[in-house]
Amino acid sequence: xxxxxxxxxxxxxxxxxxxxxxxxxxxxxxxxxxxxxxxxxxxxxxxxxxxxxxxxxxxxxxxxxxxxxxxxxxxxxxxxxxxxxxxxxxxxxxxxxxxxxxxxxxxxxxxxxxxxxxxxxxxxxxxxx
Numbered sequence: 001x002x003x004x005x006x007x008x009x010x011x012x013x014x015x016x017x018x019x020x021x022x023x024x025x026x027x028x029x030x031x032x033x034x035x036x037x038x039x040x041x042x043x044x045x046x047x048x049x050x051x052x053x054x055x056x057x058x059x060x061x062x063x064x065x066x067x068x069x070x071x072x073x074x075x076x077x078x079x080x081x082x083x084x085x086x087x088x089x090x091x092x093x094x095x096x097x098x099x100x101x102x103x104x105x106x107x108x109x110x111x112x113x114x115x116x117x118x119x120x121x122x123x124x125x126x127x128x129x
Contacts, residue, residue: 008126009050010023010027011034011036011046011052011056013057015060019087026115032122041064051082053126054084054085056085057105060089067099071104086105107121
């Protein structure tokens with residue numbers, strides 16, 4: 001099934017082409033639009049065109065990392081209410097988790113993850129259940 005023009009948009013920000021492409025196809029099959037960015041800088045450029053309904057954000061990326069990008073978004077009036085979920089392969093020390101959640105994001109998902117569980121979480125976050 002293809003995404004429709006009336007469906008919600010999920011922005012996938014990850015420097016790993018395989019993850020971006022996998023999630024892009026998966027969400028389109030589940031009737032969501034997607035916006036793809038390999039970096040925080042490209043995500044900002046896409047957001048100049050249209051804000052997504054939700055952002056899946058890798059933490060470890062070249063240039064501006066996901067934590068810094070999330071801080072920027074959560075501190076701006078026009079983007080603070082966009083749900084952001086970190087998707088990361090980063091080691092989960094207590095300090096790393098606290099740093100991630102201190103940005104104000106809604107969730108933290110460790111790679112590898114189950115697509116079905118991710119979809120359920122996204123549906124709840126977007127009010128689609």
